[in-house]
Amino acid sequence: MIELYRIWKQYQKPHWALSDVTLKIDPGDFCFITGPSGSGKTTLLKIIYREIFPTQGQIIIDKRNILRISDHKIYRLRREMGIVFQDFRLMFHKKVFDNVGVVLQVLGVPRKEIRRRVFNALRMVNLHHKMWEYPSYLSYGEQQRVAIARAVVNRPKIILADEPTGNLDPELAFEIMSLFKEINRQGATIIICTHDRELIRHFGQKIVFLYKGKLLRKETL
Amino acid sequence: MLAVFFLQKDISEPQQKAIEEELNKSPLVSKSRYVDSQMALERFKEKFTELQGIVKNLDTNPFPPSFEVTFKEKALSYDNVLSFIQKVKAMPGIEDVQFNQDWVDRMQSFSRLAKAVGFFLGGILILASFFIISNIIKINVYSRKNEIEILRLVGATNIFIKIPFLIEGVVLGIIGGMFSLLLLLFLIQIFPIYLGSSLGVLNELINFRYLSFSQSINIIMLGGLIGFLGSMSSLSRFLKT
Numbered sequence: 001m002i003e004l005y006r007i008w009k010q011y012q013k014p015h016w017a018l019s020d021v022t023l024k025i026d027p028g029d030f031c032f033i034t035g036p037s038g039s040g041k042t043t044l045l046k047i048i049y050r051e052i053f054p055t056q057g058q059i060i061i062d063k064r065n066i067l068r069i070s071d072h073k074i075y076r077l078r079r080e081m082g083i084v085f086q087d088f089r090l091m092f093h094k095k096v097f098d099n100v101g102v103v104l105q106v107l108g109v110p111r112k113e114i115r116r117r118v119f120n121a122l123r124m125v126n127l128h129h130k131m132w133e134y135p136s137y138l139s140y141g142e143q144q145r146v147a148i149a150r151a152v153v154n155r156p157k158i159i160l161a162d163e164p165t166g167n168l169d170p171e172l173a174f175e176i177m178s179l180f181k182e183i184n185r186q187g188a189t190i191i192i193c194t195h196d197r198e199l200i201r202h203f204g205q206k207i208v209f210l211y212k213g214k215l216l217r218k219e220t221l
Numbered sequence: 222m223l224a225v226f227f228l229q230k231d232i233s234e235p236q237q238k239a240i241e242e243e244l245n246k247s248p249l250v251s252k253s254r255y256v257d258s259q260m261a262l263e264r265f266k267e268k269f270t271e272l273q274g275i276v277k278n279l280d281t282n283p284f285p286p287s288f289e290v291t292f293k294e295k296a297l298s299y300d301n302v303l304s305f306i307q308k309v310k311a312m313p314g315i316e317d318v319q320f321n322q323d324w325v326d327r328m329q330s331f332s333r334l335a336k337a338v339g340f341f342l343g344g345i346l347i348l349a350s351f352f353i354i355s356n357i358i359k360i361n362v363y364s365r366k367n368e369i370e371i372l373r374l375v376g377a378t379n380i381f382i383k384i385p386f387l388i389e390g391v392v393l394g395i396i397g398g399m400f401s402l403l404l405l406l407f408l409i410q411i412f413p414i415y416l417g418s419s420l421g422v423l424n425e426l427i428n429f430r431y432l433s434f435s436q437s438i439n440i441i442m443l444g445g446l447i448g449f450l451g452s453m454s455s456l457s458r459f460l461k462t
Contacts, residue, residue: 051374072379079376091368106377150375 001027001189002048002158007057009043009213017043018054018213025191025206030184032200033193035210041193042086044210045160048191049081050074061158079107082151084161086193088143090135096122097131100150107154121153122146124179126172140167148176152183159183161192165199177203224306224320226288230258236314237286243312244290249305251293257286285316347447354393354451358386362459369460382460386452394448398441406431 002025009018018040025031033041046052047059050066059066066077082103090099097118098105104114122128125145135143144167151159159180165173177199184190194200200207209216226244228237244253256264261284266273292302303322310318362369372382409431432440 049374075373075376075378077376078374081376083374085374089367089371089374091371093368102372102377103375106372106375106381 001025001029001062002191003060004044004047005058005060007044007047007054007059009040009047009052010055016213018047021057021210021213021215023208023215023218025189027189028184028187029189029191029206030181030203031189031191031206031208032204033191033208033210034195034197034200035216036195038212039210040213041210042162043213045083045162045191045193049078049083049160075106079154080157082154082156082159084144084147084151084159084164086162086166088135088147090143090146092134092136095132095134096127096138096146099135099146100153103150103154117153118149121149124152125149125176141169141172144168145172145176148179152179155183155186155188157188159188159190161190163194164192165194165196170198173199174202222292222302222320222325224290224292224318226290226309226318227285227316228287229314229316230285232286232314236312240288240309240312240314243309244288247305249292249302251291253288253290255286255288258282258284261285261287347443350394350397350444351447351451351454354390354448355455357393358390358452359455359459361386361389362455379460383456386456387449390448390452391445392448394444394446394451395441396444397448398444401444402432402437402440 002023004021004023007018007021007023008016010016021040021044033044035041043052047054048061050059050069053067061077062080064077066074069077091102094102097115100118100121101114104117109117119128119131122131125148127142127145127149130138130142135146138146144164148161148164151161161180164180165176168176173196180190180192181203204219204221207219207221209218226240228240241253241255244250259282262276262282265284266276306318306320309315369382
């Protein structure tokens with residue numbers, strides 16, 4: 001499903017953010033990417049959803065070389081993915097409802113249906129009572145959950161999550177992981193960057209260790 | 222506009238008929254009137270009473286018969302009128318023609334100059350509004366960069382992202398067009414009041430006329446078009462990837 005071939009990425013000479021990473025993620029995988037900070041986890045995710053291009057290497061997703069997709073068609077790839085960004089990337093002048101609903105809005109889903117699905121997604125992260133508030137009035141943990149709701153609201157085939165539980169207390173983190181697990185059970189491929197060992201130990205199936213941009217080892221439990 | 226065709230004194234009946242016919246059938250002529258020598262003499266006596274003595278001493282009537290022709294004001298193309306006058310003048314039996322050509326020429330070149338200045342200023346203003354609108358949209362794109370980025374990442378198409386900005390540009394352009402029409406209406410109302418006394422005779426001749434309905438609609442649509450193009454130009458520069 002997602003295949004990375006010899007990916008190299010350099011932001012600034014002489015450091016390599018990623019060096020020679022080859023990785024294959026099968027459909028339905030529940031994969032953790034872990035490693036100390038600065039090891040290239042976020043860069044790897046950004047390359048997968050093509051926010052940035054690798055310096056070298058190829059990425060195949062669903063038999064498509066995503067580096068060859070033109071800019072005006074890249075939306076098709078992004079519509080198949082739900083992404084939880086490390087910095088959440090919420091629209092702070094819009095309400096929680098609109099932040100989550102925007103994913104469906106760009107697909108042209110009718111307003112009534114958007115309301116129903118957004119409510120359900122927010123209920124899954126236990127935030128449905130704050131649907132009509134602005135993100136700036138929410139705590140970090142709540143903002144993170146809005147970002148998670150946005151990533152899952154469209155039931156995408158692939159979910160990419162960058163430190164999705166970084167600001168949550170352990171119980172909530174477990175709940176969110178269970179939610180991802182549930183979505184995974186329904187067929188979605190999930191890739192999560194985290195350094196929370198407890199979570200990995202509990203939920204991990206496939207674990208990828210990065211260190212200074214290199215793929216250290218892969219483990220399948 | 223008025224022209225007087227003086228006829229030869231010994232003009233024959235058929236010649237005069239031919240001229241009269243020519244005048245009457247032209248679409249440019251609103252009315253033509255035959256003034257014979259006797260009538261011209263009477264008129265002269267009436268207008269210049271102190272010169273009556275001179276006329277009395279004459280043995281013959283010195284005034285030639287003439288056609289006084291008034292041209293239609295509407296749909297009046299000066300060149301057409303001029304060529305018509307030349308054509309009639311060349312007919313047999315015509316002695317001379319008199320019309321205020323100098324004055325008309327001057328008015329015409331003045332109006333040509335006014336038109337050229339108008340087009341020049343209009344062009345500059347169109348360019349200016351294009352750049353102003355494109356800059357407004359550019360600022361908007363910048364201030365909403367974060368949101369645009371998010372829309373991109375959740376799979377919005379380019380057109381989905383662009384449409385609100387395009388609508389904004391078009392609305393700005395249309396509002397600008399309507400505002401300029403209002404301003405023009407206001408100026409036309411007050412301009413003659415301010416200039417009336419100094420313009421004198423000119424005021425009678427220059428007709429301060431408001432734009433027709435279709436012209437107004439065209440201006441508003443032009444405003445919308447400028448807004449559309451202005452926002453397109455800044456969007457295509459800033460939303461490339």
